Amino acid sequence: MSYERLTAENAAVxxxxxxxxxxxxxxxxxxxxxxxxxxxxxxxxxxxxxxAVITTSATDGxxxxxxxxxxxxxxxxxxxxxxxxxxxxxxxxxxxxxxATGRKKLLIAGISTEVCVxxxxxxxxxxxxxxxxxxxxxxxxxxxxEEAAIARMVQAGVNPITWVAVGAELLxxxxxxxxxxxxxxxxxxxPFAGYNLAGYLSIKGQA
Numbered sequence: 001m002s003y004e005r006l007t008a009e010n011a012a013v014x015x016x017x018x019x020x021x022x023x024x025x026x027x028x029x030x031x032x033x034x035x036x037x038x039x040x041x042x043x044x045x046x047x048x049x050x051x052a053v054i055t056t057s058a059t060d061g062x063x064x065x066x067x068x069x070x071x072x073x074x075x076x077x078x079x080x081x082x083x084x085x086x087x088x089x090x091x092x093x094x095x096x097x098x099x100a101t102g103r104k105k106l107l108i109a110g111i112s113t114e115v116c117v118x119x120x121x122x123x124x125x126x127x128x129x130x131x132x133x134x135x136x137x138x139x140x141x142x143x144x145x146e147e148a149a150i151a152r153m154v155q156a157g158v159n160p161i162t163w164v165a166v167g168a169e170l171l172x173x174x175x176x177x178x179x180x181x182x183x184x185x186x187x188x189x190x191p192f193a194g195y196n197l198a199g200y201l202s203i204k205g206q207a
Contacts, residue, residue, distance in 0.1 A: 026111060034139050042069060047178050055088045089119075
């Protein structure tokens with residue numbers, strides 16, 4: 001095997017169907033946990049200045065508008081509204097927007113895991129991308145369904161990952177120029193990490 005790490009220069013993030021109506025059906029995480037994880041991935045995208053593509057399906061229907069945490073957090077992202085294609089890569093504008101990022105590694109998150117994430121991930125693999133499914137920033141209506149989707153993606157060659165792992169691999173070292181922003185990310189979105197950081201800073205201040 002080879003291990004080519006995620007970097008701020010080789011990765012892009014795809015947010016597939018993070019829409020308010022679909023988010024109401026996510027039962028694989030609690031609503032606060034899911035929103036927290038999506039927001040964390042959005043913040044990572046900001047910190048490392050990663051190109052992002054947002055896509056939606058039927059925003060004027062039951063799927064609803066883009067989740068505010070995504071749309072407001074990524075005002076510079078390319079947005080592609082699909083008129084009906086279930087697999088995002090079946091939409092030419094989306095495929096073009098992804099290619100335009102110039103990135104080889106794609107971090108994909110979305111609702112639902114077994115359809116919107118899995119279909120896009122499999123198509124991206126076929127197109128030659130290295131694909132990472134950000135599972136905790138994705139969701140669906142059943143743990144069984146989620147497990148089947150993960151098994152299918154992993155068998156095909158998709159890398160399962162979480163936002164913490166994405167962020168840590170991009171950070172590389174706490175001596176990085178992004179270290180302070182990354183520490184805030186961890187404190188804001190992973191409570192025990194925030195407590196640890198607060199304790200460390202308190203001790204450091206007393207030294």
